[in-house]
Amino acid sequence: MDRAKELELKKIATEIRKSIIIQTASAGSGHPGGSLSGVEILTYLYFVEMNIDPKNPKDPNRDRFVLSKGHASPLLYAVLAEKGFISKDELTGFRQIYSNLQGHPDMKKIPGVEMSTGSLGQGLSVANGMALAAKLDGKNYRVYVLLGDGEIQEGQIWEAAMTAAHYKLDNLTAFLDHNGLQIDGKITEVMSPEPVDEKFKAFGWHVIKIDGHDFNQIEKAVNEAKTIKEKPTIIIAETVKGKGVSFMENEAGWHGTAPNKEQAQKALEELQKQLESLEVQG
Amino acid sequence: MAKIATREAYGQALAEFGEVYKDIVVLDADLSKSTRTEIFKKKFPERFFNIGIAEQDLMATAAGLATCGKIPFASTFAIFAAGRAYDQVRNSIGYPHLNVKIGASHAGVSIGEDGASHQMLEDIALMRVIPGMVVLSPSDAASTYECVRLAIEHEGPVYIRLGRLGVEEIYKKGELKLELGKGIVLQKGTDVGILATGLMVHEAIKAAKMLQDEGFSVYLVDMPCIKPIDIDLILDVAKVTGCIVTAEEHNILGGFGSAVSEVLIQNYPVPVKMVGVNDEFGRSGKPEDVLKYYKLTADEIVSKAKEVMKMKK
Numbered sequence: 384m385d386r387a388k389e390l391e392l393k394k395i396a397t398e399i400r401k402s403i404i405i406q407t408a409s410a411g412s413g414h415p416g417g418s419l420s421g422v423e424i425l426t427y428l429y430f431v432e433m434n435i436d437p438k439n440p441k442d443p444n445r446d447r448f449v450l451s452k453g454h455a456s457p458l459l460y461a462v463l464a465e466k467g468f469i470s471k472d473e474l475t476g477f478r479q480i481y482s483n484l485q486g487h488p489d490m491k492k493i494p495g496v497e498m499s500t501g502s503l504g505q506g507l508s509v510a511n512g513m514a515l516a517a518k519l520d521g522k523n524y525r526v527y528v529l530l531g532d533g534e535i536q537e538g539q540i541w542e543a544a545m546t547a548a549h550y551k552l553d554n555l556t557a558f559l560d561h562n563g564l565q566i567d568g569k570i571t572e573v574m575s576p577e578p579v580d581e582k583f584k585a586f587g588w589h590v591i592k593i594d595g596h597d598f599n600q601i602e603k604a605v606n607e608a609k610t611i612k613e614k615p616t617i618i619i620a621e622t623v624k625g626k627g628v629s630f631m632e633n634e635a636g637w638h639g640t641a642p643n644k645e646q647a648q649k650a651l652e653e654l655q656k657q658l659e660s661l662e663v664q665g
Numbered sequence: 666m667a668k669i670a671t672r673e674a675y676g677q678a679l680a681e682f683g684e685v686y687k688d689i690v691v692l693d694a695d696l697s698k699s700t701r702t703e704i705f706k707k708k709f710p711e712r713f714f715n716i717g718i719a720e721q722d723l724m725a726t727a728a729g730l731a732t733c734g735k736i737p738f739a740s741t742f743a744i745f746a747a748g749r750a751y752d753q754v755r756n757s758i759g760y761p762h763l764n765v766k767i768g769a770s771h772a773g774v775s776i777g778e779d780g781a782s783h784q785m786l787e788d789i790a791l792m793r794v795i796p797g798m799v800v801l802s803p804s805d806a807a808s809t810y811e812c813v814r815l816a817i818e819h820e821g822p823v824y825i826r827l828g829r830l831g832v833e834e835i836y837k838k839g840e841l842k843l844e845l846g847k848g849i850v851l852q853k854g855t856d857v858g859i860l861a862t863g864l865m866v867h868e869a870i871k872a873a874k875m876l877q878d879e880g881f882s883v884y885l886v887d888m889p890c891i892k893p894i895d896i897d898l899i900l901d902v903a904k905v906t907g908c909i910v911t912a913e914e915h916n917i918l919g920g921f922g923s924a925v926s927e928v929l930i931q932n933y934p935v936p937v938k939m940v941g942v943n944d945e946f947g948r949s950g951k952p953e954d955v956l957k958y959y960k961l962t963a964d965e966i967v968s969k970a971k972e973v974m975k976m977k978k
Contacts, residue, residue: 443733443734447732489760489761490732490761491761491762497732498728498729498732498757498761499756499757499760499761501756502752502756502757504721505721505725505728505752505753505756505757506725508721508722508724508725508726508728508729508753508757509725509726509728509729509732509757510729511722511726511729512725512726512727512728512729512730512731512732512733512737513729513730513732513733514729515714515726515729515730516729516730516733516734516735517733519690519711519712519735520733538721539719539721539722539725539753542716542717542719542721542722543722543725543726545717545719545722546716546717546719546722546726549717550714
C-alpha cells in the first residue's frame, strides 16, 4: 500500500475513533473499548475493499459486512456516517429515545446495517447464510464478519465454523478482534478460547495472523483470503482494546463504560493531536 | 380414509411450492426423514441445506439467507426450534422481522415414545410472545398446505406447528382457503363454544357430536391461526354461546387457551375451561396411550363443556 493511501486511512481511522468517543459520551452509555479495537479493520473494509454504495444500500450484488460483536455499534455507525449511509448529525443521538441509532445494530432502522446483532455468537451463522445465498445464485459478492474473542466462547460460533468449512464458503472472510479482554478480565483467565488459530485450523479454516492496527497487513491478509479456494478464511487480528486513547488501552473496564465529560475531552484532545501529527506527515 | 400427518403434508407442500417459488430454500438439522423436508431435498438438492445437529446455527443461517431474498423454511423438532434456538429465533429472525418460516415438527405429547425431553408443550407460548411472529397450527393435511401457502405469501417470520401422528382429513385440498387471522367455523351452535387447534380439533369434532347426541348445540371452531388470532370470531362465539372450552396439545399455561382468554377478558368476559396438558411434562408411551393419560380426549372436552355451561350467568 502506498504511503499516501496509508496516511489517508489513518486519518479516517482517527476520525472514527473521535466519533466513537463522541457517541458514547453523548449517550453516557455504550462500548468504547471493543469499538476502538476494530477501527482499522472496518476502515480498510469500508474505504478500500468492499463493493458498497451508500446511494444503493440494497444492491443485491454488494459485499456484505456483519458486525457479529454487535456491541461495537459506535464503530459501525461512525464508519457508516463517514461513508455516507447515515448523516453525521445523527451520531450524538446514539442510544437516545428519539434516535434510529439503537444501542446494538438494527437493520430495520439504519441503512447500511446488514444484520441486527447484539446477542453474541449469531453473526457468523448469518454471514454463512449470506455466503450460501451467493453460491446458490452464482453471485460474486464477498461476505465479511467481525467476531469478538470473548464472543467465540459461544458454542454457536463453532457450529457456524463447521458449517462454513463444510459448505466450502471461500467467499466468506472472518476477522477475529483478538484484543485479549472481555468484561470480567482477560479471556485467558475467564474462559480461555486459546489457541484460537489452531482451533480454526482444526475446523477446516484458512488462518492468517496479523497486527490488527496495521493497514498493510490487513490489506495483505484480505487479498490472500480472496485467493483461497474451497475454505473460509479467518484473519486473527492482534488488537488493543481501547486503542488510540491512552487511558483506555488494554483495560477491561472500558468494555461497556462510557467516558464522562472530562474523560471524553481528554480522549478527544489525544485523538486530535494524533490527527494533527498525521496531517503534518502528508 | 387414509391418515396423513401434518408433518407429511408439510413436506409435500414444500416440494410442490418449491417448483413455483424458486427462492424457497429448506434447512434442516439432521431430521429431514422425520420432518419430511426430505421430500424437498430429493427434488431440489441444491436448495436444501443440512446444518447438522446445530439448531441455533440452523435458525441464524436461515436468517442470513433471508437477508439475501431467499424464502427459507427451517425445520427441526418443535422442542429444538422454539426451545433450544429461542434466542436465535427472537433476535436474528423476530427482531429484524426476517422472512424465515419455521416448520416445527413433532409438537405435543402425541410423538409418544420419545418422551418428555422431546414432547414440546411450551412452543405456542414461546412463539406467540415474539412481536411480529405469525403462529400457525393446522389440524389436517389440507389446512397444512394452506398454512404453508400463507407462510410463503406473508412478508415476515412464521412459526408452523406440526405433528408426528397421522390424522384424518377434515378439509379437502383445493376447497379450503385460509386467511391469516381467521378461524374456521365447523358448525354454529348456541349452548357452548368449542375452540380447538391442531390435533385437538379431531377430538373437538368427536366431542361436538357426543354433546349433540345429548341435545346440546355446539359452536365448533378450528383455529389454525393462533397469531394473529381471530378476535371477531372468538367474540361471536362468546356472545352467541356465553361459555367456551378451548382445546390444545400444549400446556394450558400461556398457549392457545390463554390467547383466547386474553381476548375474552379484555372485551367480553365469559367463563372458559381449558383442555390441555395440566402444567406437566410429558412421558413415554404409545401416542394413543399418552393422549389418554393427559386427558387430551373428546371425553375431557365433553366434561369441560358441561362444567363451563353450568358456570354461565
